Amino acid sequence: MPGFELVVHHRYTSGSSADLSGHGNHGHSATRPDPDGMPFDGRGSRVVVFPSPSLADLGGVRARVRLRADALAERRTLVEGYLAFSFSIEPDGALLGSVYAGLQWHVLATAPGLVPTGRWVDVSFVYDGLDLMTLSVDGALAASREDNLGRVGGVEWPYGLNIGAWPDDDVRVFDGRMAEVWLWRLRR
Amino acid sequence: MTVHAEGAGSIAVGGDAINSIFVTGGVNQFFVGQYERLAEAYLSPRALYRELRLDEYTGRDWLVREIDSFLSSNDRGYLLIEAEAGMGKTAFMAWIARERKYVHHFVRLMPDVNDLGVALRNLSAQLIRAWDLRSMAVGGVLGANASRPDFFTEVLYEAADMRDATRPGEPIVIAVDGLNETAALPFQNPLALPSELPDGVYVLATQRTTHLPLVVNTPRRVLRIRPDSPENLGDIRAYLHRMVGAPDLAERLAASGAAPADVVDRLALWCGGVWLVLRYVLAELRTGARSPSELSSLPIGLWQYYARFWRDWQRAHESTWAGVDLPLLVALTAAQEPLTLDLLCEMSRCPDPGRAADLVGDAWRPFLHISGEGTDERYAAFHDSLGEFMAGQVDASALSSAERFFVDRLSVAQREAHRRVAERYLTAWGELPEGLPRLRGDAAAMDDGYGLRHLVHHLVHASEDAVLHSLMALEWPRADAGDEAGPSPASNAWYEVHRARREFAGYALDVQRAWSRAEQVPDKAAAPAAPRTVALELRYALIASSVDSVAGNVPSELLLLLIDHGMLTAAQALELTGEMSDARARAESLSALVPRLTGPAHAEAVREALASVQLVPDGYWRAGELLRLAQVAGPEHHDDLRRIAGGMGRPYERDIAHRGLDALSLPGPVAPVLSGDAHEPRDPAEFLEQYRRRTRRGVATLLIGLDDDPAASGADRHVASSGFVRSPRWRAELLTESARTAPAETREAVLRAALDISLLVGDRQILTTTMGSIAACLAATGAVDMALACASEMPDAEGLARALFAIAAETGEAVRPGLTRRALDVAAALDDPATRGELLRANAAGLVPMAADGSLAPVLADLPGGWRAAVLGAVAVHDEPAQRVRLLADALDIALASPDDGGAVLAGLVAVAPAGLLPAAREAVAAVHDRERHDAAAAALAARLGREGRAEAADEVVGTIRDPYWRMTAEFGAASGLAAAGRADQAAELAARLPSRHWRAEVLASAGRTDSAYAVADGIAEPSGRISALLRIASAAPPGGDRDGLEEARTTLPAITDPVTLGQATIAVALALGRRGRAGDALDLVRMLPDIERENALTRVRPLPGEALAVAVLLARGLPDPVARGRVLASLTGPLVAAGTFDVLDHVRTVLRLLATGARAQLLEVTPGLLPGLLELAGPQGLVDMAAAVTAAYRWWP
Known part of the structure; x- marks a missing residue:
């Protein structure tokens, strides 16, 4: 059974994007969070966490976000580690998780319409670093995939770990608010 | 020449x-x-x-x-x-x-x-x-x-x-x-x-x-x-017939009464099919230096000819041989360039330039190649074979003992000539032991730079190895007068003098020469007493990769701003771009520079930018750089750009590049590009806009404003605000961007800081890890003092603490507590509590005595509760049973009392809690309010209860978990625990609830229900999923019975049609085969993988006994990427040394050569893997030398 270690934990509702995991993976953003969480405008907002030793060689990932989407319309990034993993919402409200292994993205998606707009939901994506991917919404398993995909690499420069936006560009930006974000790596 | x-x-x-x-x-x-x-x-x-x-x-x-x-x-x-x-x-x-x-x-x-x-x-x-x-x-x-x-x-x-x-x-x-x-x-x-x-x-x-x-x-x-082939001999006869008929020679022959046909016969027979000797002898005949009647006494073959000629010369010129002729001759053949007679005389310390002029102008003329005219007439040997002869590189079997003796003396003289030339420059530059102070001045360029270009060659051929390696390691402190400030504390003198003259090529060649010389030390078997140079070789590998790593970090926008502020000329900026290794970065910088340049510099930048764009890997990035350049290059270059666009492989990039050029040169709207990918812009302007955001500057703009520090002021504020970016390259980019908004009075300081930062290699963390590994390896050999000396070179306290813990772990009972205490003291002084906690947890085994005597307590008291509990729990695992219970109970109490972070470590504590503490553990888990932490801890508790065979209790805990993944994990852990505890029925019952079929299969196999487990696997139609289940069955149940999960997984692989999925599944099966002891079968699979996955698998398939190790080495050698090849070979060093049947020296040398072609970080990353080989070859002192090489490289190129 894989063991996960929490390496990023941002509780935006506390008014800070400091990392509570103890690994110093603080979020850097031009926007300040407030008691209602971190606002994302769907155009240029993002929280960046730079590559660090604790984000190198993730092995597996577990990402969880408590969010309220205001609008979908296009793919909305929740968390993406450059060339490692991505977790996003599709325009049709499907949840999508993927890992980068063997120079290709391996995707798991739920049925459409699982992520609503206008209310808070709790979503998570897990890849166990071996052969299991799962997606869940509000405590319910929404999709799973069993494939030997091997270990996930690390979060790399130049883009690092991006929360709420596609690392490469101001696109696929989340539109809404995030209250809390967690990221675990496989325990070393 | x-x-x-x-x-x-x-x-x-x-x-x-x-x-x-x-x-x-x-x-x-x-x-x-x-x-x-x-x-x-x-x-x-x-x-x-x-x-x-x-x-x-x-x-x-x-x-x-x-x-x-x-x-x-x-x-x-x-x-x-x-x-x-x-x-x-x-x-x-x-x-x-x-x-x-x-x-x-x-x-x-x-x-x-x-x-x-x-x-x-x-x-x-x-x-x-x-x-x-x-x-x-x-x-x-x-x-x-x-x-x-x-x-x-x-x-x-x-x-x-x-x-x-x-x-x-x-x-x-x-x-x-x-x-x-x-x-x-x-x-x-x-x-x-x-x-x-x-x-x-x-x-x-x-x-x-x-x-x-x-x-x-x-x-x-x-x-x-072949010299004696009929074709060659026939050609020689034909040539001789023609020569003896030529007027000058015919006249000589006629005068001597020799029959031309006889001369042809004699020379054809004599030369043995070698043409060069005919040149010499025919010249002698033409000038009358040799009579046709003397042909019968000519020696056979080239080497014999040289030996006879120069011995005769010595005999005939005894009075001048030692003082003029021999020194001049060996200087001529030792020189690496055609030289003027004046310089040759100086190098040979010739006291009679007049005689020297006579020799090169007349008697030695057939042996020379003369270039230039008048006072610039220069001399070199006509044929390399003369130099080889003087160096003693001849077929000695063809010579008499007297001739061999003569050749030996010549080679000594030539070595002396090399030594004299080297000494000439070292003396002029102020002597090596004095640090070559005059090398900083004009003396470096004496003799038109000959010394800078060829000193290392002469030292090599003079066998002055100690001088050579001292020269390459000579260090000039930055604080020395006249040296501009830089980011490194010291500079490598030989590099610095070449860098100042833009002679990087020469420097790199010297590194290669010195490195090759270090490699020529005979192996241990042949010369047990020979000094071990493997650490020296590593030094050269580090130098080569360091120089590579510092090139090209300077942001393109920084160049522009430096020009604007008069801190750099446009020409200097253009020159700096030439140092950029990456074609894309070079193209980006050049296109940025072009608008600032005029005249020849502008034309030069455009030419180089065009060439760089061509070298950008075909695809998106080449199209982007092509269009960026098109914006600034001017219409006269559009045809060139169209040619580059026309050569691009993928239709989308080819079309978008053409359309972009159309938009610049043709009136009216441009037709959009057709693309099957919705994310690819169809309009070239849109493409270019997107591309600009992906340039290095584009990335930097994403960082602006992310972490402004309003408390700081002036240039410091900008520098401090960029501190959160740890990569020098990207921090320099960010600082450059922030310089744009900096107040005018601080802007130059910000730019200077950006430039300094961009010249850093930035691999300090890897350096620390490498040094720690070396120290630990030294300690493991018993060389504790050496290990401590190595640790003392650590650049920071965290590195020192890690190294001390690593050394302590490798030492015996007598010294371990003292070293651990020292490490603890260093760790306790670290500022960051997370770093302190992580260090103590990772080294908990050594802290057991400190936990017992109470000396750990004050250090723990300074940690947050979560870390305190985590460290205590980790120490407990290594303590005696009675103490373990006490420590874990304390840890649970601390975790309970630390609502903010205690829950985070609860899962780890619960997993190792003894049965007696499980009630307390349940209580602690139930008290965690944070759902995420509760669920993680509950999952660990369920597994722990399962191992105790307490199915109901485990099930109750599972029922408290809300998160579906943790619930699945808890059920799987509990079921696996029950299976391990021999509760097969309960395990199977719980397994039936698992949504994941491969987890279900594993639990059933663990519970001994292999038929049921295989039935689950058989029910999975999709082959990669079935393989997952079969591998889990194979890992849980030993082979036996009718079915072998591992073998079935192997034979299922061909059913996967998607190549990427197949690659990943193949690696999984290969690793499982390796663990099962079937390394040969594993490597058969690895052999079929694409390169990058083959590299990945080869570093992980273990163990590799006997023949499998040889196969793995062969497969590694077949990897096309040299750095990947080096990385894999380095990972095989330990097994190779253990096998004792491989040439370890050759292996280590190969790895160093391969990894020196990449970045220094890549070399340092694999260095710990090489340590067994270095230890085998050079012993503990070799590791100490290696540590010195690493720290020196870091001093010169931080």
């Missing part, structure tokens, strides 16, 4: 290496010359043709027929003509190149035979001229990157395309003479000749009968010219 300047078409290029700038890229280092017109890059062989007397050329029809046969029977390929020295290879190549107008290169014309850029520019220039490849040399000028092998290959293919379009069927033949005379860079062909050739392209090359590392993937044939 000589380069003549004869008219516009043949300007010598001997000085281009002097002005070269350093470019690195891909696999190797390449050196880029200043821009040259095509004619300037051409090494004209006209003077050589004259020296070779091509007008007297005779014979070789049979060789020409063989060449024509090869050309007609192969669609491409390499044809090598092999022969010993003096067999007329060069004369033949000169003749055929001239007659057939083949593109040609004569190695002997290269000012420095190791500067392959000269050769590649020469060949490229001819191909471009011959096939009118204007896009490859805009304005008739070669770009700076024309020295790179990839550019030459590009030219070859372009030429082949042009040939197909204009003169289809015509072979393109490249004639290269003297392939063995140039050194091949590691993992490259000599002169970087390509392994693959386009259709209809041939390389015709000559070489001595020696092994050459020439790897080709085309047809290849070797033609051997």
Whole structure:
């Protein structure tokens, strides 16, 4: 059974994007969070966490976000580690998780319409670093995939770990608010 | 050796290496010359043709027929003509190149035979001229990157395309003479000749009968010219008949009464098929120095001829031999360039320049190649064989004992000549032990820079190894007067003096020479007492990779701002861009610079930018850089850009580039590009806008404003605000962007800080890890003092603490507590509590005595509750049972009392809690309010309860978990625990609830229900999913019974159709086979993987016993990427040393050579893996030397 270690934990509702995991993976953003969480405008907002030793060689990932989407319309990034993993919402409200292994993205998606707009939901994506991917919404398993995909690499420069936006560009930006974000790596 | 300047078409290029700038890229280092017109890059062989007397050329029809046969029977390929020295290879190549107008290169014309850029520019220039490849040399000028092998290959293919379009069927033949005379860079062909050739392209090359590392993937044939072959002897007779009929010689023969036919017979018999000796003897006959009647006493063969001639010379000139003749002769053959007589006299300390002038002007004339005119007349040996003879590199079996003795004395004299030359420069520069102070001044350039170029060569040939390695390690502190401030605390003196003169090529060659010299120390078996130089070799590998790593971090926008603020001239900025190794970064910088430049500098930047764009890997990035350049290059360059666009492989990028150029040059709207991918912009303007955001500057703009620190002020504020970006490259980019908004009075300081930061390698963390590994390895050998000395070199306290803990872990009971206490003291002083906690948890085993005597308590008291509990729990695992319970109970209490972070570590504590503490653990878990932490801890508790066989309790805990993943994990953990506890029924019952079928299968297999487990696997239709289940069954149940999960997984692999999924599944099966002890079968699978996955698998398939290890080495050697190859081979070092049947020295050397082609971080990362080999080869002192090499490289290039 894989063991996960929490390496990023941002509780935006506390008014800070400091990392509570103890690994110093603080979020850097031009926007300040407030008691209602971190606002994302769907155009240029993002929280960046730079590559660090604790984000190198993730092995597996577990990402969880408590969010309220205001609008979908296009793919909305929740968390993406450059060339490692991505977790996003599709325009049709499907949840999508993927890992980068063997120079290709391996995707798991739920049925459409699982992520609503206008209310808070709790979503998570897990890849166990071996052969299991799962997606869940509000405590319910929404999709799973069993494939030997091997270990996930690390979060790399130049883009690092991006929360709420596609690392490469101001696109696929989340539109809404995030209250809390967690990221675990496989325990070393 | 000589380069003549004869008219516009043949300007010598001997000085281009002097002005070269350093470019690195891909696999190797390449050196880029200043821009040259095509004619300037051409090494004209006209003077050589004259020296070779091509007008007297005779014979070789049979060789020409063989060449024509090869050309007609192969669609491409390499044809090598092999022969010993003096067999007329060069004369033949000169003749055929001239007659057939083949593109040609004569190695002997290269000012420095190791500067392959000269050769590649020469060949490229001819191909471009011959096939009118204007896009490859805009304005008739070669770009700076024309020295790179990839550019030459590009030219070859372009030429082949042009040939197909204009003169289809015509072979393109490249004639290269003297392939063995140039050194091949590691993992490259000599002169970087390509392994693959386009259709209809041939390389015709000559070489001595020696092994050459020439790897080709085309047809290849070797033609051997044998001295005694009838064809060769026939050619010689024909040549002699022609010579004796020539007026000058015919007259001499007639005067002496010798019959021409007799002379031909005698010389043909005497020369033994060697042409070179005929040149010498015919010259003697022509001048009357030898009478035809004396022909019968001539010695047989080239070496014998030299021996006889120079022994006779010595006897005939006893009075001048020791003082003038011999020193001059060995200076002539030791010199690395044609030299003036004045300089030769100085180098040989000749007291009689008049006699020296007589010798080179008359009696020694047949042995010399003379270039230049008047006072600039320069002298060198006509044929390399004379230098080889003087160095004693002869076939001694052909000589008498007296001749061997004579040759030995000559070689001593030549070594002395090398030593004298080296001493001349070291003395002029202020002596090595004094730090060569005058090397900083004009004295460095004495003799037109000869000393800088060739001192290392002379030291090598003088066998002055200690001086050589001291020179390469000479350090100048930055604080020295006159030295500008820089980011490093000290500089490598030899690098610095080359850097100041932009002579990076020469420096890199010297590193290679010194490195090769270090490698020549005989192996341990042959010379047990020989000093071990493997650490020295590592030093050179680190130097090579360090120099590579600092090149090219300077942001393009920083260059512009430095120009704007008068801190850099445009010319200097342009020069700096030449140092950028990455073609994309270079193109980005050049396109940014172009608008700021005027006149020749503008034209030069555009030319280089065009060349750089061509070198950007084909695809998105090339299209983007092409369009960026198109915006600034001006319409006169659009045709060149269109040619580049036309060569792009993928239709989308090709079309978007063409459309972008259309938009710039044609009126009206541009048709959008068709693309099947919705994310690809169809409008070129949109594409360019998107691309700009992905440039380095574009990335930097994403960082602006992310972490402003309003508390700081002035330049410090900007520098401090960028501190959160740890990569020097990206921090420099961010600082550059922030400089734009900095107040005017602080802007220069910000820019200077950005420049300093961009010149850092930035691999400090890897350095710390490497040093820690070395220290631990030393401690494991018992060399604790050495280990501590190594640890003391750590650049920071965290590194020191880690190293001390690592050393302590490797020592015996007597010293371990003391060292651990010391490590604890250092760790306790660290600022960051997370770093402190992580360090203590990772080294908990050594802290057991401190937990017992209470000395750990005050350190723990300074930690947050979560870390305190985590450390105590980790210590408990290593303590005795009674203490374990107490410590874990304390840890649980602390975790309970720390609501903020205690829950985070609860899962770890629960997992190791003894049965007696489980009630307390349940209580602690139930008290965690944070749902995430509760669920994680509850999952661990469920598994722990399962192992105790307490199914109901486990189920109750599972029921408290909300998160579906943790619930699944808890059920799986509990079921697995129950299976391990022998509760098969309960395990199977719980397994039935698991949504994941492969987890279900594993639990059933663990519970001994293998039939049921296989039934689950059989029910999975999708092959990769079935393989997952089968592998889990195989890991849970030992092989036996009717079915073998691992074997079934292996045989299921072919059912996977998607190649990427197949690759990942194959790795999984291979790793499982390795763990099962079937390494051979595992490697059979690994062999079929694509390169990158093969690399991944080869570092992980373990163990590798016996033959499997040899197979793994072979597979690793087949990896095309040298750094990947080095990485895998390094990972095999431990098993190789343990096997005891491999050549460890050869292995380590190979790894170092491979990894030195990459970044320094890549080399340092694998260094810990190499330690067993280094220890085997050089013992503990070798590791100490290695640590010194690592810290020195870090001092010079931090």
